[in-house]
Amino acid sequence: MTFRIHALPAQYFSPLCALSDAELARRNARRVRVATCPGTPCRVGLADIPAGATALLVNYRHHRAAGPYRAAHAIFVQEGAIRARPAPGTVPQMLRTRLISLRGFDRDGMMTEAAIAPGTGLEAAILDAFGDPRTTELHLHFAAPGCYAARVTRD
Numbered sequence: 001m002t003f004r005i006h007a008l009p010a011q012y013f014s015p016l017c018a019l020s021d022a023e024l025a026r027r028n029a030r031r032v033r034v035a036t037c038p039g040t041p042c043r044v045g046l047a048d049i050p051a052g053a054t055a056l057l058v059n060y061r062h063h064r065a066a067g068p069y070r071a072a073h074a075i076f077v078q079e080g081a082i083r084a085r086p087a088p089g090t091v092p093q094m095l096r097t098r099l100i101s102l103r104g105f106d107r108d109g110m111m112t113e114a115a116i117a118p119g120t121g122l123e124a125a126i127l128d129a130f131g132d133p134r135t136t137e138l139h140l141h142f143a144a145p146g147c148y149a150a151r152v153t154r155d
Contacts (some may be wrong), residue, residue, distance in 0.1 A: 001154060002089040002155045003088065003089060003126050003138075003152050003153065003154060004086065004088050004089075004152065004154075005028055005046070005086045005090070005092065005095070005129070005140070005151070005152050006116075007043060007046045007150060008043045008077070008150075009083055009112055010044050010081055010082060010083045012060075013058065013077045013081075015027055016029060016056055016058065017056065017080065019054070027058075027097045028058075028059055029059070030057045030058075030139070031054060031055070031056055031057075032054070032056075032057055032076075035088045036115060037049065037050050037051045037095060038094075040055055041094045041098075041142070041149065042055065042076055042078040042081050042151065043075045043076065043077055043149065044077050044078065044082070044084070045078055045081040045082060045083070045084050045142055046084035046086065046092040046150060047084070047092065047093065047094050049076065053078055053079070054079045055078050055079065056077045057074060057076055057153060058105060059072050059073065059074055059075075060073065060146040060148065062139060062151075063109065063139060064109075066109070067108065067109045067110070069105065069109055069110065069111055070109070071148075073147050073148050075148055076126055088155040089123065090131075091119070091122045092150075094149075095119045095122055095149060095150070096119035096120055097143065098119070098142050098144075099117075099119070099142070099143040100116070100119055100122055100125070100140050100141065100143060100149065101114070101115075101140070101142070101143040102114070102116070102117060102126065102129050102138050102152075103138065104129045104135040104138050105135065105136065106134045106135060106136055107136050107139065112132050112134045112135045113129045113132055113138070115129060116143055122140075126138060128153070136153070137151055137152060137153050138151070138152040138153075139152075140152060143144050
């Protein structure tokens, strides 16, 4: 069994890039200039945003289940980012360098699994989480800030 890590689609965020800072603020979003790299992970490109680049800081509903685990959190998206499409079984460098929280969900959006793993051990943690046949997807979060990073499915 293998897995696939999914980045967020660029088209969710590209209309926001054309908005003024005032219009973004009305939508509870911000345009920021990245100060250091690594440190600001893009959820579309699945890579750290380079220092000096512009990013959008937005609230994103990453778990849309109609239930108690429905969730949203702040994420960064680099302006003009192209959606990453990692090959099956591949973990992007952005995830390898951080402590990751894994949350497994069944088809009804109920949590089946929760674990923490270093990014260097993420493949094993993903495969272990998918050992539960009820688990249909995993959500990866950066453990310290708790921000959503990416979704994982069986491939």
